[in-house]
Amino acid sequence: MTRILIAANWKMNLNTSQASLLIHRLQERVKIHRDIEVVLFPPMLTLQPLSMQIDRRKFRLGAQDAYYQDEGAYTGQVSVHMLRDLAHYVIVGHSERRHVFGETDDEISKKVQACIRNDISPILCVGETKQERLDGETNQVIHDQLMVGLSGVTSNDMDDVVIAYEPVWAIGTGDNATVTQIEDAVKVIQKNLSAMFGPRATKKVRILYGGSVTPDASRGYLEIDGINGLLVGGASLNYHQFSDIVDSAYRVARENQ
Numbered sequence: 094m095t096r097i098l099i100a101a102n103w104k105m106n107l108n109t110s111q112a113s114l115l116i117h118r119l120q121e122r123v124k125i126h127r128d129i130e131v132v133l134f135p136p137m138l139t140l141q142p143l144s145m146q147i148d149r150r151k152f153r154l155g156a157q158d159a160y161y162q163d164e165g166a167y168t169g170q171v172s173v174h175m176l177r178d179l180a181h182y183v184i185v186g187h188s189e190r191r192h193v194f195g196e197t198d199d200e201i202s203k204k205v206q207a208c209i210r211n212d213i214s215p216i217l218c219v220g221e222t223k224q225e226r227l228d229g230e231t232n233q234v235i236h237d238q239l240m241v242g243l244s245g246v247t248s249n250d251m252d253d254v255v256i257a258y259e260p261v262w263a264i265g266t267g268d269n270a271t272v273t274q275i276e277d278a279v280k281v282i283q284k285n286l287s288a289m290f291g292p293r294a295t296k297k298v299r300i301l302y303g304g305s306v307t308p309d310a311s312r313g314y315l316e317i318d319g320i321n322g323l324l325v326g327g328a329s330l331n332y333h334q335f336s337d338i339v340d341s342a343y344r345v346a347r348e349n350q
């Protein structure tokens with residue numbers, strides 16, 4: 094079966110000692126399961142110390158963002174290239190990057206390509222705003238974000254690409270997307286990927302859902318056809334909640350065996 098990916102986006106929270114304490118608690122609760130991949134996205138500052146603390150049989154590390162140039166005069170940036178030995182994944186095009194920092198689809202595309210060039214898997218986030226949904230533009234937004242974000246990517250590269258459907262209105266709001274809305278978005282993503290890369294490459298691409306995921310809702314999301322994991326923000330900062338979400342993934346994986 095396709096490995097379920099449970100990603101924890103800690104955003105700009107937790108200093109080095111708080112992050113270390115959270116890992117310690119998670120390490121006690123999270124069990125090893127070969128069909129589940131748990132990836133933590135701590136603040137950049139804490140990646141290095143956490144890489145020495147984590148039990149690699151239980152966790153992998155990723156970065157919440159990174160710059161596409163490999164090196165040079167780019168004050169304040171950390172490149173994808175610099176993360177090569179530390180991170181397995183980089184989140185690219187998170188809605189907070191797009192909307193708070195004005196990141197464009199063109200920059201996002203360069204970041205995706207930098208990930209592929211440096212053997213790191215990009216998790217490309219796509220999703221519509223509330224207004225875009227109300228205006229009936231959801232499918233078009235997803236199409237455009239995929240088309241531009243994945244331009245320059247080949248069918249072979251798609252083995253390493255993960256797509257996260259994250260409706261902007263559901264992120265950090267407690268306003269969950271319904272199963273039907275997610276099913277529809279998954280179909281749109283698969284249709285577009287298939288048109289761009291062919292059905293074989295599309296089958297291998299894991300699609301995650303993200304947006305106010307809670308332990309109670311997690312199982313229902315993981316049972317949606319075509320969803321292969323979750324991108325969790327707020328709930329990933331609470332070790333009870335996050336380990337309960339990982340437990341939901343265990344149950345789903347066991348049933349699918």
Ligand code: PEP
Pocket residue numbers: 102104187259263264265266303304305306324325326327328
């Ligand atoms: C996220 O950060 O991608 C996210 C989905 O956050 P939250 O779970 O808090 O909505």
